[in-house]
Ligand SMILES: Cc1ncc(C[n+]2csc(CCOP(=O)(O)OP(=O)(O)O)c2C)c(N)n1
């Protein structure tokens with residue numbers, strides 16, 4: 363084939379445009395490790411806020427964890443929260459601004475260990491907000507320690523010989539747990555590691571915000587994601603490992619929609 | 632003239648909260664201050680003023696709800712007693728670090744640990760020296776009557792917004808539980824119309840996004856942030872010292888006491904005066920900032936200072952710092968929920984200074 367000399371200006375034209383970054387993501391370069399799911403999840407949530415035109419009515423809560431700097435990247439009003447307390451912080455905001463959209467964006471250590479009480483009670487009260495829960499099976503920010511979601515036998519810096527469930531308990535399926543509570547209206551589990559998965563996740567995010575508008579209760583979306591740094595793998599290896607090991611334990615799909623349980627596994631459990 | 636009522640201190644605080652136009656209260660039950668939330672619940676503040684009332688799942692959740700709500704720029708508060716206030720410390724540190732206004736009531740009970748439900752003043756260090764992690768201070772108001780339990784709500788909110796900083800009301804089981812006549816101030820509007828430029832009101836296109844955070848990973852910037860906070864605390868020290876002096880003009884002996892101890896010392900002053908001993912009382916109303924200058928100013932003329940506390944002696948350290956050895960400072964201390972009589976305090980004065 364003959365190599366053509368194409369100028370950049372010929373490519374960057376309006377009619378060739380297939381994707382632009384939403385203006386609701388700031389221009390600051392993401393601080394996440396390459397291949398990490400956090401960045402995609404951030405972007406999708408901001409795209410939905412953008413598409414719904416609710417930037418001026420949306421307040422986000424970023425807790426402690428790799429998402430601690432979310433407010434550097436999300437171009438909306440935000441509050442940083444202490445470790446685990448984002449659902450309580452968001453409750454305070456939502457109760458004061460009942461007409462605004464409020465969401466938290468939390469890791470598994472944050473949401474399912476130190477913040478378990480705040481998570482369950484915000485869900486149980488049916489706070490009209492959204493919780494986005496990034497489950498990477500590990501404490502990413504602090505260097506790869508065991509999380510409540512670390513799989514049996516999985517290595518982490520505090521379980522260097524693998525998680526021994528006899529000593530450390532089993533991974534916590536908190537998403538199935540909150541689905542049991544009458545206060546949650548929409549509970550689903552997603553991933554963001556393929557284009558198809560991202561499209562499905564985006565639909566769910568949209569539903570989470572629409573539910574708030576209708577005061578339907580709490581929407582809870584788990585995102586199973588890789589932590590390639592913490593898992594000590596390349597991004598490609600990490601996504602493969604996630605598919606083979608995390609997803610059988612944390613299967614993607616809707617668990618509860620419009621207040622009705624839809625997942626058979628959740629029902630039989 | 633405001634409405635006059637016979638009320639418990641805790642109830643007066645709660646009623647004043649509604650009247651001060653408080654937007655939200657988040658709490659968790661604990662003796663001896665549970666009447667605050669019970670009174671609010673009975674009043675249905677959402678119907679009276681639209682005020683939010685929510686019983687949280689813990690003190691940790693409650694203070695974090697306060698943090699969230701305070702970030703929206705509204706007037707918010709919580710109340711608790713010693714063990715619950717300990718649980719709130721991380722949240723209070725975040726509130727101070729993020730420069731959020733709010734009002735926190737501690738109706739102190741005895742410690743350490745679960746201690747006792749009886750009154751105490753043993754959280755003085757915790758309230759005045761920081762309490763949580765990091766270099767921060769809060770204005771600490773010490774009510775000594777049911778009237779002040781009401782009045783300091785309004786004052787507390789004023790100061791909290793003036794400095795964008797949490798304000799603590801350091802009360803105790805006696806002041807919270809006792810009944811007195813109180814003149815209530817008139818209903819004030821809630822902060823529904825407001826101009827908090829810094830708050831999370833939703834980012835509009837005409838301004839940069841507002842972020843409430845205490846985090847800054849850049850050392851130079853974070854040092855500047857800390858220096859700014861310190862400058863704020865210095866301004867508080869300069870402008871907000873409040874105290875009451877009773878019979879101090881010709882005093883040779885001085886009691887220093889706050890809250891319920893000050894009430895007892897008022898009587899001890901009378902007993903002393905009746906016996907021909909020229910005693911006076913300084914009652915710090917703000918514990919931070921502490922009325923050091925006034926105590927120091929008096930020190931030269933005094934033969935002795937007796938600090939009276941329902942603790943092992945915490946405020947006495949600030950009194951000693953204030954006088955820098957110019958006069959002997961003694962302590963009369965009771966703990967565990969024990970409360971001295973005015974006669975006992977008077978005897979302690981005689982003994983301490985061999986009068
Ligand atoms: C009270 C408190 N305890 C511990 C920490 C340290 N810490 C920061 S992030 C974190 C774990 C975060 O893990 P996760 O929520 O799973 O988020 P990830 O980084 O994996 O996205 C811990 C333990 C803290 N900041 N505050």
Ligand code: SF4
Pocket residue numbers: 393394395397398399400428498502503588589590591592
């Ligand atoms: S440490 Fe893990 S979770 Fe954190 S940015 Fe890196 S890959 Fe993502």
Ligand SMILES: [Mg+2]
Pocket residue numbers: 469470471496497498499500501502509
């Ligand atoms: Mg994690």
